[in-house]
Amino acid sequence: QVQLQESGPGVVKPAETLSLSCSVSGGSISSHYWSWIRQSAGKGLEWIGRIYSVGSTDYSPSFKSRVTISPDTSNNQVSLRLTSVTAADTAVYYCAREKVGYSGTFESWGQGILVTV
Amino acid sequence: EIVLTQSPATLSLSPGETATLSCRASQSVRNYLAWYQQKPGQAPRLLIYDASKRATGIPARFSGSGSGTDFTLTISSLEPEDFALYYCQQRNNWPPPLTFGGGTRLEIK
Numbered sequence: 344q345v346q347l348q349e350s351g352p353g354v355v356k357p358a359e360t361l362s363l364s365c366s367v368s369g370g371s372i373s374s375h376y377w378s379w380i381r382q383s384a385g386k387g388l389e390w391i392g393r394i395y396s397v398g399s400t401d402y403s404p405s406f407k408s409r410v411t412i413s414p415d416t417s418n419n420q421v422s423l424r425l426t427s428v429t430a431a432d433t434a435v436y437y438c439a440r441e442k443v444g445y446s447g448t449f450e451s452w453g454q455g456i457l458v459t460v
Numbered sequence: 461e462i463v464l465t466q467s468p469a470t471l472s473l474s475p476g477e478t479a480t481l482s483c484r485a486s487q488s489v490r491n492y493l494a495w496y497q498q499k500p501g502q503a504p505r506l507l508i509y510d511a512s513k514r515a516t517g518i519p520a521r522f523s524g525s526g527s528g529t530d531f532t533l534t535i536s537s538l539e540p541e542d543f544a545l546y547y548c549q550q551r552n553n554w555p556p557p558l559t560f561g562g563g564t565r566l567e568i569k
Binding site: 454 | 492496502503505506509515547549551554558559560561
């Protein structure tokens with residue numbers, strides 16, 4: 344049973360960079376697609392982007408200019424960086440694993456981490 | 461971007477009753493629609509994918525139907541633990557972007 348755990352600072356100042364990690368246990372990040380999704384009161388659930396294996400990425404056009412998702416295979420983690428944050432980036436950030444063979448279907452989620460800008 | 465509209469926003473029912481939740485897409489998503497349940501303080505949980513396939517461990521009282529632009533999540537014989545938020549999500553023309561609906565709150569009457 345795979346488990347995902349988000350970590351990082353709970354508070355980020357405006358114009359700075361938000362950096363989060365997703366630790367994966369019970370499975371390797373080198374398989375499956377791993378996404379970052381956020382949830383805010385204003386915009387609901389928003390898909391940010393995803394990574395597959397050691398570097399293939401896809402990003403939502405809404406975030407593409409500000410986001411980087413990268414792997415840390417030595418620690419079995421997936422990282423999210425979001426630059427130039429504003430109050431609108433205040434949200435709960437989740438990492439999630441896609442279901443094999445059903446790209447874009449999220450079968451496992453972390454508990455989420457609240458980030459306040 | 462495909463917009464998903466969920467209705468009603470809030471549904472008030474009693475345990476034992478049947479809940480019918482709707483999700484309408486602004487354009488066809490074929491059958492590439494999923495439903496998630498979210499309880500307070502928890503992450504969403506996958507219930508249904510590809511419109512009608514139940515995810516692992518999901519009780520049979522949860523069923524999904526529809527294709528194209530109109531989809532329904534039916535929860536029969538509501539249990540107390542079923543009262544929660546429900547979201548639909550499409551993955552047509554993926555990637556990106558995929559989108560989520562605004563949610564339906566199922567509350568105890």
